[in-house]
Amino acid sequence: MExxxxxxxxxxxxxxxxxxxxxxxxxxxxxLVIAIFVIVCGFFFGISATEWMLCLLCFALVIGMEMMNTAxxxxxxxVSPGMHPLAGKAKxxxxxxxxxxxxxxxxxxxxxxxxxxxxxxx
Numbered sequence: 001m002e003x004x005x006x007x008x009x010x011x012x013x014x015x016x017x018x019x020x021x022x023x024x025x026x027x028x029x030x031x032l033v034i035a036i037f038v039i040v041c042g043f044f045f046g047i048s049a050t051e052w053m054l055c056l057l058c059f060a061l062v063i064g065m066e067m068m069n070t071a072x073x074x075x076x077x078x079v080s081p082g083m084h085p086l087a088g089k090a091k092x093x094x095x096x097x098x099x100x101x102x103x104x105x106x107x108x109x110x111x112x113x114x115x116x117x118x119x120x121x122x
Contacts, residue, residue: 021070028066031102035059038109045116054112058105065101069094 021028038055047055072094080087 017067021067025066025070027098028063028070031059031062031066035063038113041113045113047112047116051112054108058101058108062098062101062105065098069098 022032038059042052042055073091076087076090
């Protein structure tokens with residue numbers, strides 16, 4: 001029974017982490033607004049189940065990576081409060097990972113939605 005209690009508590013910690021990053025990170029809130037816009041467009045254009053899966057995977061990838069970036073930045077700030085080249089490098093690499101995921105996700109979105117939008121005008 002103790003194991004089940006610890007598992008339930010771990011969900012609480014995870015939810016607290018999500019609340020913390022949503023409340024503190026502007027970039028994450030921007031990603032969430034974009035995700036909501038994509039969801040609205042998905043319903044409007046009636047995208048397929050496969051297209052929904054791709055969108056959901058992109059949401060998870062970008063939002064999850066943004067959260068990992070925030071975690072890395074917090075740990076780096078904790079262990080290296082002063083300026084250090086490796087601390088800056090770690091933060092830059094984590095931010096670059098978010099950027100790559102966001103760019104690829106945007107390309108996936110364009111591949112899904114541009115043809116559907118174009119069909120409205122043709």
